[in-house]
Amino acid sequence: MRPQILFPVLFIILVGLVLFSDMQRRQAQVQLRELSLQLDQQGDEAHREQAAEIVRKVRVHMDIGNEEDPTVATIVDVAKLREQNAFYNKAENGDFLVVTSTRAILYRASEDRILDVVPVEINDAPPSMDEAASSAASS
Secondary structure, three states, rough: OOOHHHHHHHHHHHHHHHHHHHHHHHHHHHHHHHHHHHHHHHHHHHHHHHHHHHHHHHHHHHOOOOOOOOEHHHHHHHHHHHOOOOHHHHHEEEEEEEEEOEEEEEEEOOOOOOEEEOOOOOOOOOHHHHHHHHHHOOO
């Protein structure tokens, strides 16, 4: 008679443990999501602050205009960039690329100096097939 009572009691305890574990897992997931969002927001803010500081330092050396917020990127794989463009020959990992609507500026924060500047042309949209064909025909 005892084994007949023991099995349902163990089954109820086991189900209770599974439900409790699942509840704990869900709470941990919610907390993880909240922490991830907080870290993302802090990271984004830190990146924005660093970019603003780099732009401020570059503006000390040259006029890049105040009407726009330049894009700032940190160089992390200079060897790969050098393969694509000689502009990066003076660069080192950790340098910054500041891109405005008219030029690209290579800046080294550790020395507070501009390494190179090149003009850029940013196309809003690639030419359509008709524009490309008429351009090729007129050449």
